[in-house]
Amino acid sequence: AQSVAQPEDQVNVAEGNPLTVKCTYSVSGNPYLFWYVQYPNRGLQFLLKYITGDNLVKGSYGFEAEFNKSQTSFHLKKPSALVSDSALYFCAVRDGGSQGNLIFGKGTKLSVKP
Amino acid sequence: NAGVTQTPKFQVLKTGQSMTLQCAQDMNHNSMYWYRQDPGMGLRLIYYSASEGTTDKGEVPNGYNVSRLNKREFSLRLESAAPSQTSVYFCASSEQGGVREWEQYFGPGTRLTVT
Numbered sequence: 001a002q003s004v005a006q007p008e009d010q011v012n013v014a015e016g017n018p019l020t021v022k023c024t025y026s027v028s029g030n031p032y033l034f035w036y037v038q039y040p041n042r043g044l045q046f047l048l049k050y051i052t053g054d055n056l057v058k059g060s061y062g063f064e065a066e067f068n069k070s071q072t073s074f075h076l077k078k079p080s081a082l083v084s085d086s087a088l089y090f091c092a093v094r095d096g097g098s099q100g101n102l103i104f105g106k107g108t109k110l111s112v113k114p
Numbered sequence: 115n116a117g118v119t120q121t122p123k124f125q126v127l128k129t130g131q132s133m134t135l136q137c138a139q140d141m142n143h144n145s146m147y148w149y150r151q152d153p154g155m156g157l158r159l160i161y162y163s164a165s166e167g168t169t170d171k172g173e174v175p176n177g178y179n180v181s182r183l184n185k186r187e188f189s190l191r192l193e194s195a196a197p198s199q200t201s202v203y204f205c206a207s208s209e210q211g212g213v214r215e216w217e218q219y220f221g222p223g224t225r226l227t228v229t
Contacts, residue, residue: 032216034216034217036220041223042222042223043118043204043206043220043221043222043223044157044204044206044218044220045220046217046218046219049216049217051215090156090157094216100145100164100208100210100215100216100218101147101159101162101172102159102216102218104156104157104158105156106154106155106156107156
């Protein structure tokens with residue numbers, strides 16, 4: 001069965017520093033991987049996805065993610081964090097046996113301090 | 115272009131009451147989904163609809179029913195609410211094919227409390 005894991009419940013970063021939010025996956029077949037962000041009291045917003053091709057995927061708001069097949073990881077990164085990046089981040093993998101359902105990780109709370 | 119809309123935003127029910135959560139999308143997407151979000155649990159799929167006229171169970175369907183009324187609308191019904199159904203409910207939609215394939219777009223959510 002497809003699954004994703006986000007090993008950190010919370011990540012704390014100082015503004016201006018690089019940030020990484022970790023995600024590892026387990027899939028049979030080729031992975032379709034996604035990152036979403038959720039601001040307080042809002043729905044989830046799509047950030048980026050990996051389907052195939054370049055291992056470095058660029059997305060919204062200056063975020064990027066690196067697909068690493070050997071480590072089965074898809075970490076979210078940003079070179080310079082902003083206070084406004086503080087939010088809940090979800091990694092997801094497409095459930096290959098269905099119509100496009102996503103299986104979400106439990107989420108990582110990112111806190112960026114000035 | 116409103117995207118995905120949900121009503122109501124908030125609801126308080128007593129145990130045993132019923133209600134329907136409404137969802138509509140204006141992006142002409144074929145697929146629609148209902149999730150619940152609980153602290154520390156991430157999002158869990160309740161039901162989904164791959165196209166108009168079809169619905170399928172997700173991970174946690176017990177206690178819920180759905181109706182895909184037309185291509186735009188996908189409703190979630192709680193026939194007899196229980197405190198365990200206290201949660202935030204999200205509707206989402208996605209398209210099949212094209213550059214945005216499988217990207218799900220979410221509504222703002224309904225915060226439901228069952229007492």
